[in-house]
Amino acid sequence: MLWWTLKQTGGDPVDWPGGAALAASAHRTAAIYALMAESQRRITAALDAARIPAVWIKGAALAPTVYPEPSLRPMHDLDLLVPIQQRHPALKAIENLGYTYSQDGYFRNRNVDARFLQRIASHHDNLVGGRASPVIIELHFRLLSHGNDVLLPVDRLAWFRDQTEPFTLDGCASCMGLAPEAHLLYLAAHSVLQHCEDHLLGDLDLFWLLSRRAIDWPKAIRQAVCLGWTAPVARALERAVALFGCAVPETVFVELRDRRPAHEDPRLIQNRRPPGAACQTARRIMSQLTWIEKVRYLGHSLTPSARYMRWRYDVPPAQPIWPLYLYRWFDQGRQLAQAVARATTQRQSIHDADAHSEAPRLTRSVLECGSPLPLSKSCHHRAPNTERTFSTD
DSSP states (O other): HHHHHTTTTSSSSGGTTTHHHHHHHHHHHHHHHHHHHHHHHHHHHHHHHTTTTEEEEEHHHHTTTTTSSSSSSOOOOOEOOOOGGGGHHHHHHHHTTOOOETTOOOSSSSSOHHHHHHHSSSSSSEEEEEESOOOOEESSSSSSSTTTHSSSSSHHHHHHSSEEEEEEETTTEEEEEEEEHHHHHHHHIIIIIIIOOOOOOHHHHHHHHHHSSOOHHHHHHHHHHHHHHHHHHHHHHHHHHHHHHOOOHHHHHHHHHHHHHHEEEEEEHHOOOOHHHHHHHHHHHHTSSOOOHHHHHHHHHHSSSSSHHHHHHTTTTTTOOOOHHHHHHHHHHHHHHHHHHHHHHHHHHHHHHHHHOOOOHHHHHHHHSSSSSSSSSOOOOOOOOSSSSSSOO
16 A cells, blocks of 8 residues: 555655565565455355355455555455355355365364364354465354344344445456445444454555445444444544544534434443453353363363464563463453353342333343343344454453
8 A cells, every 4th residue: 555655646666765675565465465356256156156145345345346456455364244044055165165164273283173163153264275375264154253142133233234235356256245334334343342443454444435435424323323333433433534534524423422322332432341241252152062062162262272372462472471371261260250240230130120110021121132122123232352362252
């Protein structure tokens, strides 16, 4: 991107200090994008043949649609979303192209059964393959990781799958991506909630989306209110204005503030690690496992690989990692205690409400969901654990 920006000034960036390194980086990014685009075309064709609706998200959809040149968007992997009911047929279709399931360095034993890995995945499956250099595919069946059952339940995820539009890849392959409003909301949640605002590439994606596409602001605000994401969306837009000078109407910030729903958890911004968020994810995963798999899962959660620990806690190569295991165990114990205390308090509140309310069923819905609507129609929210983690952190 810096190489392209310098070229727009009319000079030759090679003549600038560090210009040769910039040129090499730009060429490398373009080559990687070419490999990614070729994989994207093959996967799109395979899923279309299997009649599996796939929606490309993040760079896979934004590079060819909003960036000045597709190769300007650095690509580390390809992200796509499929219905959770068709997750396994989609996996099979992609594996038939030569991709294999990846554990991404989490486990000490490299020969981990792929079926076990699929069961413990929190929101996407990792696959690696391609005709040339390995390409990483993140096959999403949910959009967000930790706390996804309350932050973005499956029934609310359907709205995103309905908000799609076609785009062409290199002028030939026809793909589906999120509509601008849906992509805006997802980018905001992904950057602010999942990456704790430490995701400059996501900020850049949002900048180009706002710069190149017309946003239906009433529609975006209405859905942010429904999801209980008004504060994260406002924060992401504030960052886009501060970092890149994006033109966002002031009325958008006013409405996001004034229409903030009562069920929105303020800890989405104030405290991104609420009591019990990680334990909830672990409980959902373990409910799908056999007893032997539960033991394996707990063992790997307590003692992941050294490679993962260095990545997870940003440990320099020369620094020992064993103290971080002690910290990890303390943190996991603390979270478990918080989850138990929260569940106990919630049960007691429901019991007290049932004893004093004339409409105990409605009261139970309010306490459990944070909304006066019936359980099946309300927006369920608690803040997610947005630190870098693998399911149980």
